[in-house]
Every structure is written in structure tokens, then in C-alpha cells.
Amino acid sequence: PPSVDSFYQPPADYVNLSPGTLLRSRQIPSPQNVGACTRVFQLLYRSQDATGAPTAGVSTVFVPGNASSLDKIISVQSAYDSTDIDCSPSYTLRTNPTSLGEFSEISSFLSRGWSVSVPDFEGFFAAFGNGLQAGYSTLDSIRAVLQSGNITNLDPTANVALVGGSGGAIGSEFALELVKTYAAELQSQIVGALLMALVPDVNSTIYANDGTTTSGLIPLVLQGLAKQYLSFANWLSGVLLSDQAAGFFGATTECGEQFAISYVFRQSSSYLTSTSVFQDAIPQQVFQETGTMGLRGTPSQPMFYYKGTLDTLSPIAPTDALIQKYCEGGANIIYQRCTNCDHGLASYGVIAGSSWLEDRLNGIPAATGCTIS
Template identity: 50%
Template sequence: MVLFHSLLPLCGLLATCTAYVPLPPSDDAFYQPPYRYELERPESILRPRQLPKPFGINATIAKTHQLLYRSTDSQGKPNAVVTTVLVPPNAHPNKLLSLQNAYDSAFIDCPPSYQLYQPDSFIYEREIIELALQEGWYVSVPDFEGFTSAFTNGVQSGQAVLDSLRAVLRSRSITGLSSNARKVMAGGSGGALGSEWALELQATYSPELTIEGTLLTALTPNVSSVFETVEGTNSSSVIPLAMLGLSKQYPNLSRWISDNLQPLSAPGFLEANKVCGANLQPIFQTQQVSSKYFGRPNAFLDATPQSVLHSVGTMGLHGTPRSPIFSCKGEADELSPIADTDALINKYCDKGVTVQYLRVAKADHEIGGAYGFVAGFPWLKDRLNGVRLPAGCNITNITLPAGFPA
């Protein structure tokens, strides 16, 4: 679920480019949890470290911390996850944005904690991170897919986001953030996936948290529906990325993939375990993934993948959000049909969730997602400033303002 390629510059376009580059997670001992960490409660900080400023963020940053914290995967097993905490100068210790990056990868060396330091990486949400830092907010960017990169696993993602919030709120002696800070979340596309699942799971997984508001742009409520939509298109790489990501915590799906992959084409499919999502798109674009790699169309409709997709790839089944929502969706979204988002929003409205939902005429996945960040940022500011929000749902059909990139 790919966003905002055209909005962000590459280091390679600059004349000179020097930055601290850490070891990749696969080689960095920081990512490995300490002995018997599973005995710690979820949210516990297992290991902190301070790093130089990330290369990919242009705003002034006073300090950058990374926290390895204890969380729980979709099978109820303990896991260790990293979040990167960006602290601006003159930071407000009572304001926190949890920004879920759409890193969309099944390869373990692609999380934001590492990619923030890569000079040739796109950080799709860079502009909202910079705006938040300019406002004096703390910004936490969790590796919510977990160490193994369980892309599109909603339960893994949501629980990791919630535990990142709890861990950061416990980090005052490290970061200076107040344990009573007001909190908002934001994410687009794959980042909205992590944010939305956190909302669904909050009531049961971390009921003590209060989240003042959540920005969800370019939502992908149903991963199975996404598969059907992107098959044979420029976004078909989502299919191998998601299938392999889901298989990380579902051995039955891993076996199904092994049993059904065509031997001659299997290496090409498994390449998605070795390449970051943004770099994988040209490899798979326009491919009929099911037919090419599994020898038949609609293989993903088999019982095994559908059971996993229903369990951890379908939003709206695990709880009702307590947080107000600002959502934006392009009517011409070519990755995830707007009907899926309409249905999810209507369901939450019927259950009493406060929602502001913009349906953007003629906007595709990328443009609708980008506009959602622009339109939703003032709303996030109001939530952190304690501005009262009237209850209820407001669903509005809009057109892009003149001059907005299309």
C-alpha cells in the first residue's frame, strides 16, 4: 500500500550526502531481546539507545531515541519491537504523535527504525513528521510489523502500536515525555492499517489508554479485497508482500504457500522476503500473481489463506474504536475500493464513534492519501490542544482544492 512517491526528495539528488547509518536489524544486537524478556509485561522498555538525527527528516531534532519494548504477537506470544522517538527543541512534554509509517515490507531490514537512516529511502509521511516536530510534538514511529515484518497482520500491528504508546509514556527518564501526555495517532495506507487495528484492539488490549484522535487516510479495510483489486496491476506486489508477511505468524499459511507455489516460479515469489516493499513494485507490476506463481487464478480464495485474511486482515471485527476518527479516501482508489472504507465508516458511525470522513472525488490511492494528511493535520492539532469535538458522524463528498498535486 504505497503512498506519496512523488512528494519526497532522495538523498541521491543532493550534491553531498553524509549521515549516520546503523547496522541493519538482521545484524544489530539492539533488536534482539534480552534473556527472559518474555517475563516482562507488555509495554516494558527492554533497552533504550540514543542515536544521531535521522537523515530522512529535515526538521530540527534535539534528540532521537530508540526503545526496544515488549509486545505480543497475533498468536499471543511475546515479541520485541522497536520504536523511534523524535524529540524537537523546546518540546511540549504533554503532546505525542504516534505516526505509523507505511513501510509495507516482509523483509526484516526495512522497518522505519532503520529506513529513517537510509539516504536513498522514501519516508512517505516525512512532511507530517516535520510539521509535528515544528509544533513541538514528540513523534513516535514504531516498527509495528514486528521484527519478522508481519506485513498486513492487523493484530500484530495494532498490539505493537498500543504497546509503543505505553512504552513511550513510560520513558520520561529517557525522553522527557510526560506519562500523562495527550496522544494522537496517524497513518496512511499501510500505516493506517496499523493505526486502525490499534483502535479496534484498544478496549481489550490496553483499556487504560486514552487516545484523543486518530487520522486514517487511504484505508485498506479488507486485505482479501485488495488482492482482487490489484491482481495484474502496477500494485500487484502487495500480494506476495502480504502473503509472506502473514505467513510469519501463521505456520498453516506458510505450509500452504510452500505446498502450492509452482517450483519454477517460487524463487521469484519469495524475492518479496528479501526486498523492501517500495523496491519490489517494479518486479511484480502487471503480473497475474496467482496464475504465475500458484498455477491457477484465485488461489488466494482457498480456505487456508482466507481464514488468515479473515482473522487478521479484515477491519471492523475486533472491537469498536474509542478514539474520534478523521478519515480521507479517494473515490478512485485503485488499491482498495472506496466501498470497503464506506462500509467500515458506516459501521463505526452506527456504533456511536465520532467520525469526520472525506470522500475525495476522482482521487486515487496516492493522492487521496496525501490529501488526507494535509486536511487532517489541523484536526490533530485541535485534538492535542483540547479543542472540544462535537459527537457524531460527518461524511462529506469533496473535490481536491485547486493547485493540489494530482
Template identity: 35%
Template sequence: MNIRLCLLWAFFAFGVEAIWKFSVKHITTDGDNDATETYLPLPSTDPWYRAPDGWEAAQPGTVFKVRHHAYNVSLVPVANLKEVFQVLFRSTNSLENATWGVTTVFIPKNCTQGIVSYQLPYDTSCLDASPSFGLQWGDPYGEIGQSLGRGWWVSVPDFEGPLASYGASIVAGYITIDSVRAVLATVAKEFGVKNARVGLWGYSNGASATEAAVEFAPKYAPELKLAGAAIGGLTPSLSTSGPMLRGTQVSGLLVQGIIGVTSQYPEQRKWVLSRLHQSGPYNATEFFWATYMSGWQSLLYYAYVDVFQYFIGGRADLEEPGMLAMFYREGTLGVFGIPNTPIFMYHAIDDDTTPIGETDSVVRNFCEKGSNILYHRNSWGGHNDELTNGRQRSLDFFGTVLGGGNTLPFPATGCETVDIKFMQDPNKPIA
């Protein structure tokens, strides 16, 4: 049997088993109540994971629901964790219409006034693979636990939104901002924490959400005073990076991105559906199987596939004027606004997923217009390596802007670009 067909059946079987396993012994709620005995249900079947009637009329950032004790923390393998709650709030989509979002907030055992909004890169058009559900089984990179260890609250938004719009930077930026608004309102009302300092952190696709947020914030949320943002492995241009992915070990990101971005654009989604082969080895059904896969599953299933083969006209179908306009609008960062918060930017010089030259250009543009940035260009490793290599420096940056633990020397004004060669020692714990 074809190895990819075997993988597909394996994912299907795993999904069915997961739905059965994690739907047993749960308590769901429709309102602002306690949540579960064991595990939350899948977002697609969870009645709490829905906006209330009349939600569209509310202002962005308005809190609709708070789910206390969202996880059974005795079952969650996250270090330094005291409790978890979730917030559902109003936001804005890529077409500037009303949408809503959810964020999951981890409370540290020893709290400070600092909050890290951590945009976890989850790289999928599958709603049921959103962080609010998946983090019940742990912290994939350890960064949540490490942040909690510094005493910071950690908010992890489902920044792709209720349509799982992977790759759509505009809605991701808006949801990130509104998640911060909602969390600040909730911690003030529910926990008496006022005047909290907030930092944003994201790597790879999480960096796109974070970067879009800091560009939008001055106009979209002028009342929001962010303490800083750590942005690593940024993809400033989908138009450049997208075609580079086909036929590589990360081809699945291109499939997920086409599905995710077009979820925000009905006309472009219709175009994609009309141009996919309906039969043969590369067909529409197989293409949209990605909507049932996590990011990791799609990386395995679509590895080294020439994604253009799914389309009748090949690459040309994705370069149709409407598609190009959509990809440019959603995937070109550095053009929406000028950040007014300190930024720690880090990128591997030999990044094999997103060229460093484009991040260089974004930094240069921001710096010429008055931004405050420390930019580390690391000559050690590639895209995946810098996720780990940049972690300690990011935590220390937040130590500088939020307080707590080690700090990172940061320019008081203006910008500083530093070429470094740094590999995180795997035997040295990150703190």
C-alpha cells in the same frame, strides 16, 4: 536479458553495496546506551535489535531497552529535529502469543505535551527495510518533520514486528498500542514528560495498523486514553483488495502481503511453500526475493505480474479454506471492537487500490455504535493522491486534539460525513 532479471540483479547489487556502506564505522550496543557515530547496522545484524532473555514473561508494553542518540542527527535530513531515541518493548502477535517491537522517537526542537504515533506504510516483508533503519536517511513524505514543526514528539513503530509481517493487521495493531505504552513510560522516566496527549496517524497500510489499534485499545489497553486518530486510505478487506492487485502496477504488494501475513501463521506458510512452482519463470525462489526488497523495490520488480502464476493451482491455492480464514482474520477491519477515541477518516472516492465503499461501511458501523468520527470523502485523485491531499487536514486534526497550530473543525459528538473536492496545492507548503 529479461528486464525483470536485470532489475533483480540491480536490487541485489544495491543491497550488497548498502550493507557494506552502512556497516562501516558504526557502534552497536547491547544495552541502554548511546548508539552510533554514523549509521545503525541493519536490524538483522544489529545486536541491540533483539529481545533480552526471559522477555516473554513481561507484560505487553514493558520497556526492555532504550537506545539514546540512535541517529546522528547532523546526518538526518528531517526538519525541526532535535534528537532521536529508540525503544524495544514487549508486545503480542497475531496468535496472541508474546512478541516484541521497536519504535523510533523523534524529539522536536520545541517540545509540547503532544505525541504523534505515526504508522509509516513501509509495505515489505523485509525486516531490514523497517523504519527504524531506513529513517536514518530521511523522512519519505515530510510528515515527521511537519509534525515536529508543530512541537509534537513523533514515534514511528516498526509495526510489522520482528518477522516483518506486512499485511497482518492484528500484530500491527498490538505493536502500535504497545509502542505508545512504551513511549509514554520512557518520556515520563527519561524526560519528565507526564500526562502527554497521544494521537495515532496512518495512511494505507499504516492506516490498517492505526485502525486495528483503535479497535483493540478499549479492551487490550483500557488504561490508554488516546486523544484521537487520523486514518486515511484504509484497506478494510484484504479478501477484496488483494485479488485486485494482481497484474497491476502494484502487484508487488500482493506478493509482499502473502509472505508477510503467512509469517504469523506457520501452517499457512507451509501451504504456500508447497504450492509454489519450483522451476520455470514464476518460481518459489523469485517469489521470496521479495523478502530482500523494500516496498518500492518490490513495486518495480513485480509490476504488472499476474501473481497467481507463481502457484501450481493459480488463484485457487490462495482460496484454500485455511488461507481464506487467515486472510479474513487478519484483513477484515471493523469487526474487532468499537473505537472510543475521536477519528478523522479520509479516503479518495476514486481510490484505485482499496474501494471506498468498504471504508463507508466501516464508518457507518462505528457511527451506529456511538463512535465520534469526521469522514472526508474526496472526489479529487486516487489512492496515492490522497496521501498528499489529506496531509494538511490530518495535521490540523491533530492541532484540534493535541494542540499546536491550525485546527480542523470536528463534531463534539457523533459523526459527520463530508464529500469534498480538494487537491493540495504543490506550491503551497504544508504546515
């Protein structure tokens, strides 16, 4: 697993290299059910965390055998929602690939002749919920993939589209917000993004999930944010009930879905001093900095959003507000509000947006303005 695999450890001098530099590669066996002659590689690349400190990431790259040219790439940001590095997609895709929630999407994209990159965008410390970390790592994975032609045969001028749902949409959306300032050379190569079941802000999501079937997300997010923000980690230590600490930190040794089961219907007041502590200055500052979308200008890439009107994990109102803000800023957006769909059903956005994705990858200009339906 990644926690003990030397492949994941960057070379000593990597801190002096530019973000997105390809550091190491290896070829791994191709999983069944992804198409004949598909080749699979893993790339270690230089990136940075939310605070700007050097870090590294790994992306798993699928190259289809049936493609006439390798000039179309989908970057799939997986909703792996974990604070354990050993639950990263790069490991899951080597050991139990069909268990990855996006595996059918990956297979579908490959069948169309599109290459697929799946980055471990939470980084080596599995900083779940950290939008800046996710965005930087997603962009740097694309940089590395486009450098990998001598290994993967991918076209360095390929069109790239982003796809992500729920936790995976965090990496995709923050990448769109950051690309202008962090990876300007990718502006024209990232031709669009399909974003499903968006989670636009951490603050409202915490309150929406407290005491519900999905309340296990709250400890995961809190621990994920504490990994890169010392002030947040100190705040969390101060508000965490001492007799709850052992169970709470079990999230660092279990995959997200497995851990979350133990926190179903748990109120945060059962392990924190109060539910009101989320309004303290330190968490509010961190939520704003790395857990709130729409604060870094309007993305110039075309976007296709798909969101369920009955999404209880991330209620639709913040997504509506974000779309309105982007539309007022001149964005080119298709926004489909799936009537009576919950958070899980929003994954059908891949089906709804597949022809739109194909047009973007083929270089067909997107319609201008916003269409909401």
C-alpha cells in the same frame, strides 16, 4: 541493519515481562531538516505477535527542541510495506531518513512542538499485512514511549494521536480496535486518529490489485501473513508453483517498492496454481482474523478518515461500508471522500486533518456523530 544489530535482540527474560515494557534505549543522531535541537531516541519494547507469542519491537522517537511542554505525541505508523526487517523505519530513519514516505509529516509535526514516535509495527519478522501484529505493536510502542520520561523527558500523561496512511493505517486502525481489550489504560490517552487511504480488508484488496501496476503487493501480503500462521505458510507452499519460488521469496531480501517492480502487471495465476486458491478455507480464515477491519467493536476514539474516490489499490466501497458500520455503532467520525483522488493523493489527508489533530491533542472535545463529505 536490524538483522545483525544486537540492539534489536531482546534480553533473555523479556518473555516474562508485560507487553509494552521498555527493554532498552539508545540515542541516535538527529536527521537534518527536522528542526533545531531535536533529540532522537530508539526504544526496544516487549510486545506480542498475532498468535499471542512474545516478541519485541523498536520505535524511533523524535523529541522537539521548541516545545514548551512535552505532553503531545503523534504515533506515525509508516507505510513501509515490506517483508524484510532491514527495510524497517527505525533503520531507514538512521541511514536515509528523507526516503521514508512520512518524513515530511514527521518534520511538520515536530515544527508544531509535537513529539513523534514511529514504530516498526510489523515486528522483527516484518509481517506485512498482519493487522493484529500491527495493532499490538503500535499499542505497545505507545506504552513504552510513555514510560520513557527518564530518557526522553516525555510526559507520561501526554495526549497521543495516531496517524497512518495505506499500509500505515493498518497499524493505526487495528490499534483502535484492540485498545479496549489489550491496552485499556491507554483508552483516555489516545485522543484521536487520522487514517488515510484505508485498506479495510485483505481479500478484496488482493483481487483489486491482481494483474495491475500494484500487483506486487500480493506476494508481499502472502509472505507477511505466512510468517506468523503456520497453516497459512503450509497452504502457500502447496499452491506456489515450484519454478516461481525463488523469485517469489525475493521479497524477504528487498524493500517493498523495490520488490514490487518485478511483479507489475503479474497475474497471481502466473506463480500460484490458480487465482481461486484465495477462497480456500485456510487463507479465508487468516484474512478474516488478521486482515479484516471492523470485527472488534466500534472504537471510542474520534476518527478522521480521508479516502480517494478513485483509489484503485483499495477501492472505496469497503471503506464506505466500514464507516457506515462504525457510525451506526455510535462512533465520532469525520469522513472526507476526496473526489477524483487516487490512493497516492489521499496522503493529502494530513493537510486536511492537521487542525483536527491539533484540537484533539489540545484536549478539545471532538464533534459527536458522523460527518461525511
